[in-house]
Amino acid sequence: MRHGVNPILELKDLYKTYEAKGQKAVHALRSINLNLYPGECLGIVGESGSGKSTLAKCITHLERVSSGQIGYHQQDITRLKGEALRLQRKQIQMVFQEPSAIFNPRLKIGAFIGEPLMNYGLSKRRQVGEAVIQLLERVGLPASVASKYPHELSGGEQQRVVIARAMGIQPDIIIFDEATSALDASIQQQILQLLRQLHLQTDISTIFISHDLAVVQQVSDRIAVMHQGEVVEVVESSQLNHSANHPYTRSLMASVLSVREIRQQLQVADLQSITG
Numbered sequence: 127m128r129h130g131v132n133p134i135l136e137l138k139d140l141y142k143t144y145e146a147k148g149q150k151a152v153h154a155l156r157s158i159n160l161n162l163y164p165g166e167c168l169g170i171v172g173e174s175g176s177g178k179s180t181l182a183k184c185i186t187h188l189e190r191v192s193s194g195q196i197g198y199h200q201q202d203i204t205r206l207k208g209e210a211l212r213l214q215r216k217q218i219q220m221v222f223q224e225p226s227a228i229f230n231p232r233l234k235i236g237a238f239i240g241e242p243l244m245n246y247g248l249s250k251r252r253q254v255g256e257a258v259i260q261l262l263e264r265v266g267l268p269a270s271v272a273s274k275y276p277h278e279l280s281g282g283e284q285q286r287v288v289i290a291r292a293m294g295i296q297p298d299i300i301i302f303d304e305a306t307s308a309l310d311a312s313i314q315q316q317i318l319q320l321l322r323q324l325h326l327q328t329d330i331s332t333i334f335i336s337h338d339l340a341v342v343q344q345v346s347d348r349i350a351v352m353h354q355g356e357v358v359e360v361v362e363s364s365q366l367n368h369s370a371n372h373p374y375t376r377s378l379m380a381s382v383l384s385v386r387e388i389r390q391q392l393q394v395a396d397l398q399s400i401t402g
């Protein structure tokens with residue numbers, strides 16, 4: 127419980143081990159205990175291979191956990207199957223790094239966003255067009271985008287479309303897995319701004335995964351730090367500088383600082399070259 131509120135998602139002692147014949151077992155998740163609260167944005171940060179994507183896949187049932195329990199609204203959903211699993215999948219949507227991977231190149235954007243609305247019975251056929259336009263507006267895209275094909279959009283516009291589609295399904299939770307990592311810095315900032323705005327306007331809870339602590343800190347209420355399959359620390363985003371204790375968290379913070387310093391030095395050098 128946090129501030130007297132029950133978590134929407136409760137991960138209890140989760141383990142995930144990948145085992146392949148003739149190969150060494152990979153312990154991708156080890157004793158993960160984490161809660162996500164209603165309306166919260168929980169950041170997950172860690173270097174490549176620390177288990178972030180595996181955690182997201184276990185929560186969304188793309189992978190089965192080896193042991194432990196996933197609670198959703200106080201119900202155990204760890205081993206759901208069949209229709210119960212299909213219905214549960216609607217509640218937790220994922221947005222990945224590469225939007226192009228989930229588009230059908232021959233399907234126009236309107237159909238891409240509208241398809242799940244009909245499949246889940248969220249909109250009547252006659253009203254789908256209007257619903258699509260409203261969703262596009264919410265992510266800052268004009269209605270004309272509905273009649274375009276994915277290849278006619280930029281990476282940032284494609285990611286907005288994927289976010290619109292995920293929101294249209296009306297899930298309780300959206301997991302963003304490195305969702306801004308492939309974008310140019312300025313487009314990344316625009317998408318982060320959109321996420322902050324949606325966070326304020328909707329009650330969808332989010333999990334925001336990135337290897338970049340500076341990016342995670344911009345959108346998250348709390349940050350879980352992962353290292354070698356474990357959550358080594360969970361800190362309030364606003365308190366990161368004061369309350370982060372774990373040496374691994376401190377090393378991530380130090381690298382953010384040095385990147386900032388390098389950027390500042392480059393800006394000074396640019397200015398000097400302009401002013402002579």
Ligand SMILES: Nc1ncnc2c1ncn2[C@@H]1O[C@H](COP(=O)(O)OP(=O)(O)OP(=O)(O)O)[C@@H](O)[C@H]1O
Binds near residue numbers: 178179180181
């Ligand atoms: N399907 C798989 N089979 C075997 N090992 C896997 C599989 N998927 C992931 N792993 C291993 O599990 C560990 C955690 O990987 P995971 O992709 O979850 O990390 P990550 O923090 O998301 O990294 P990245 O940001 O590079 O995706 C790594 O050692 C990885 O090699």
